[in-house]
Amino acid sequence: MTYSIPTRSCAIIMAIASFSIVIGCAPGGGGGGGGNANDNGAGNVNNNNNDNGGGGGGEPVENDRVAFGADTGFVGPVTVAVGVVDWNGDGFPDVVTVGANTAGDDAGDVFVSLNDGAGAFGGATAVVEDAGLTGGSEVITADLDGAGRLEAIVRDGGSDSRDGGVLIVSAAGDGSGDALLLPGSTDRPFAVAAGDVTGDGDADVLVVIGEDADRLLIYAGNGDLTFAAPTSLDLPAAVGGIALADFDGDGALDLCMSLVASDSQTGLNQAGVMLGDGDGGFGDALILDAGLTPLDVAAADMNGDGLLDLVVGHALDSAYVFPGNGDGTFDDPVRADGASSTAFDIADIDGDGNLDLIGKAVGAILPRILYGDGEGAFPEFQELGFSATTAIADFRVADLNGDGLVDFVGVGTFVDTSGGGADVFEIVVKLRQSAGE
Numbered sequence: 001m002t003y004s005i006p007t008r009s010c011a012i013i014m015a016i017a018s019f020s021i022v023i024g025c026a027p028g029g030g031g032g033g034g035g036n037a038n039d040n041g042a043g044n045v046n047n048n049n050n051d052n053g054g055g056g057g058g059e060p061v062e063n064d065r066v067a068f069g070a071d072t073g074f075v076g077p078v079t080v081a082v083g084v085v086d087w088n089g090d091g092f093p094d095v096v097t098v099g100a101n102t103a104g105d106d107a108g109d110v111f112v113s114l115n116d117g118a119g120a121f122g123g124a125t126a127v128v129e130d131a132g133l134t135g136g137s138e139v140i141t142a143d144l145d146g147a148g149r150l151e152a153i154v155r156d157g158g159s160d161s162r163d164g165g166v167l168i169v170s171a172a173g174d175g176s177g178d179a180l181l182l183p184g185s186t187d188r189p190f191a192v193a194a195g196d197v198t199g200d201g202d203a204d205v206l207v208v209i210g211e212d213a214d215r216l217l218i219y220a221g222n223g224d225l226t227f228a229a230p231t232s233l234d235l236p237a238a239v240g241g242i243a244l245a246d247f248d249g250d251g252a253l254d255l256c257m258s259l260v261a262s263d264s265q266t267g268l269n270q271a272g273v274m275l276g277d278g279d280g281g282f283g284d285a286l287i288l289d290a291g292l293t294p295l296d297v298a299a300a301d302m303n304g305d306g307l308l309d310l311v312v313g314h315a316l317d318s319a320y321v322f323p324g325n326g327d328g329t330f331d332d333p334v335r336a337d338g339a340s341s342t343a344f345d346i347a348d349i350d351g352d353g354n355l356d357l358i359g360k361a362v363g364a365i366l367p368r369i370l371y372g373d374g375e376g377a378f379p380e381f382q383e384l385g386f387s388a389t390t391a392i393a394d395f396r397v398a399d400l401n402g403d404g405l406v407d408f409v410g411v412g413t414f415v416d417t418s419g420g421g422a423d424v425f426e427i428v429v430k431l432r433q434s435a436g437e
């Protein structure tokens with residue numbers, strides 16, 4: 001079935017995802033993203049759909065396509081979310097983490113670990129302390145002042161017992177950080193994304209808030225790390241994740257989201273796409289059935305036909321890829337099994353030209369790379385092992401040492417199996433090995 005809404009012009013690829021930034025290509029130039037169109041498959045979808053979800057599923061086969069060096073970790077503060085920005089402007093990506101919701105002094109503080117250019121990182125230094133957050137859930141990045149370097153946007157999801165909030169974190173130039181707690185964001189922000197939805201060239205920040213997680217705040221950016229008072233918009237249901245991308249090719253960013261619950265907080269299992277008008281407004285939601293427990297969403301051209309597709313990650317071991325038709329409609333989804341994809345990154349890890357999906361771990365489950373076949377399916381996977389028993393809370397993929405290969409950096413708990421010590425919290429880095437190493 002094809003979902004229909006008014007047709008617009010051809011695609012201009014431009015996407016900023018909520019948990020991952022996807023601009024239709026691999027970060028760090030890992031072989032060129034975007035995917036190659038396949039004569040036999042581009043744009044095809046599996047026709048075996050049933051009421052339970054997308055076609056094209058099935059357990060992927062393990063194939064360790066790429067080699068990683070031994071992981072290197074260092075003890076850090078207890079952090080649960082990680083992002084990558086060039087904090088000190090030396091051209092090398094540094095690591096931003098945020099303190100977990102714990103009783104410790106570090107809760108809600110923002111830390112930076114500097115990259116020496118070879119993918120080795122210094123200890124985590126607090127760059128923002130006591131700026132209004134009491135924990136952390138997510139770090140996204142965007143160039144909010146147009147200066148060419150990314151800023152960090154830290155979301156603390158909040159809960160019944162604390163409010164949370166969204167913090168704009170920028171480098172002050174002397175190694176320290178400046179922070180702006182977005183006013184009005186302190187009502188349990190469930191999701192955040194950044195992109196220019198008002199069409200003035202300045203990146204804006206979008207935050208989903210509220211007890212029912214169904215209210216969108218749009219903070220129009222002034223291009224100088226300040227923001228106008230937010231406008232608000234009601235969303236169709238409780239949202240798990242949001243992302244921005246121009247699905248219909250009119251040059252205006254559109255909003256996609258997972259819809260996880262209705263008023264009753266029961267599973268809704270849908271995704272929504274609202275076309276942007278380029279002036280900060282969004283149209284009615286196109287609703288898609290998105291499989292069980294959809295959470296994170298992103299936009300990328302997974303099947304290589306030049307049109308952005310909608311990727312919906314699930315809490316339960318799968319993801320859906322909805323092939324975009326370039327006009328704001330989507331074809332039936334292809335299901336990717338085998339990765340916990342509560343949140344995920346997208347990059348071409350093995351450099352074959354096909355975008356891959358890296359599912360983030362839940363609990364003690366190790367992250368997995370699901371290798372895209374360029375047609376929207378993921379027949380092979382690789383599990384990311386670590387030298388210690390590990391629970392990875394969050395990670396990002398980026399080229400950390402400038403060799404053009406996509407590396408990993410994560411935060412997590414490393415279980416001491418020697419019997420001598422306690423579990424430690426670490427920031428861990430795994431660098432891709434070049435051929436011949």
Ligand SMILES: [Ca+2]
Pocket residue numbers: 195196197198199200201202203204220221
């Ligand atoms: Ca704007």
Ligand SMILES: [Ca+2]
Pocket residue numbers: 245246247248249250251252253254275276
């Ligand atoms: Ca659009």
Ligand SMILES: [Ca+2]
Pocket residue numbers: 300301302303304305306307308309323324
């Ligand atoms: Ca596509």
Ligand SMILES: [Ca+2]
Pocket residue numbers: 347348349350351352353354355356371372
């Ligand atoms: Ca690939």
